[in-house]
Amino acid sequence: MGQKATRVYGHIADSIRADEGLFVTGLALIAVCLFLAGALLLGLRAAHRAVADFPAEPGATVYFHPRLADGMLQNLSTELRQWPGIARVTVFPAAEPRSRVRVGLENWADFLNGPGEAVCGPSLEIELKSGEITREETAELIAKLKQLPQADRVRSRGEWVEKTQLLVNAVDYTVAGFLAFFSILALFIILQWIRAGMLRRSDRLEILHVLGAEPSFVVLPYHVEGxxxxxxGAIFAAALLSLLVVMCRDLLPSPLSGLSLPRAWEMLLFDSMLIAWGAFLGFLGSWLAFRHHALRGEFAIPRALFRRS
Incomplete structure (x- = not known):
């Protein structure tokens, strides 16, 4: 076992010494590809969390003046629950993070400058009885809500939730395409690195075959190398992603960062999955290098050497 580990280590060290520039370039490109793929996944996760955080049922959100007393807000919510067509009323005080994010999404300039009490008033989230109220009745109900003396503004969420969901679906397909592209690009880089190593050692591989070496003895160093x-490359990408998340947590306003950025254990799990994916791509690249290039006769290597590998 120790001899096998030493042989594999020597194989990888020889590959790096043979062309250090190509190794560093390939490693950097793999890290960039996996970093971009991971950043896209984190962005997609944040988009899904932002959309899922707000229910898609028909309803409206009523915003009030920041100085509205909590007691008046509770009394008003109790009164609205008695209105026909209203299924549920949820109270969000001014300090609630979701209230700050919801208002901020509609007032990006104020939000990015740091929302104060002027744009973070309390709100009531009203869910209507789905299937029991028509569009005309919904419009009438929203008009009545706008007439409330305490209301600052009223927004219907049905239309923008539907449009947002369509946008997220389109983003899903786009991100999936980019993920496939970056993964294939990283796989191609690994394949070319293994192929270059096989070219340098084609004579040695043929000698091993003449000496009767087992296929696993020949291919194992290449699989481990890939x-x-x-x-x-995935470890470097994971480190860059963790740094990016820390920077975003410091730069973004706290409500938005708390709702969209992953927690520490989630980031650790994501990094582990990214490293595992990079290792899988490396193994797959080395396997394809043998199957696609060596078995096609591109090198002076007999097919029998790899038939059982």
């Missing part, structure tokens, strides 16, 4: 290369 796996380590993919995992190393």
């Amino acid at each position: 796996t380590c290369l993919g995992a190393a």
Whole structure:
């Protein structure tokens, strides 16, 4: 076992020494590809959390003046629950993070400058009885809500939720396409690195075949090399992603960062999955290098050497 580990280590060290510039370039490109893929996944996760945080049932949100007393807000919510067509009324005080985010999404300039009490008043989220109220009745109900003396403004959420969901669906397909592209690009880089190593050692591989070496003895160093290369690139990508999340947590306003950015354990799990994906791409790249190039006769290597590998 120790001899096998030493042989694999020597194989990888020889590959790096043979062309350090190509190794560093390939490692950097793999890290960039996996970093971009991970950033897209984190962005998609944030978009899904932002959309899922607000229910899609028909309803409206009533915003009030920041100085409205909590007692008056509770009394008003109790009164609105008695109105026909209203299924549920949820109270969000001014300090509630969702209230700040909801208002901020509609007032980006104020939100990015740091929302104060002037744009973070309390609100009532009203859910209507789905299927029991028509569009005309919904419009009449929203008009009545706008007539409340305490109301600052009223917004119907049905239309923008539907449009947002369509946008998120389109983003899903776009991100999936980019993920496939970056993964294939990283796989291609690993494949070319393994292929270059096989070209440098084609004579040695043929000698091993003449000596009767087992296929696993020949291909194992290449599989380990590809796996380590993919995992190393993924480790760099994971470190960059963690740094990006920390920077976003410091730069973004606290309500938005709290709702969209992953927690520490979620980021650790995501980094682990990214490293595992990089290692898998590395192994797959080395396997494809043998199957696609060596078995096609591109090198002076007999097919029998890889038939059982």
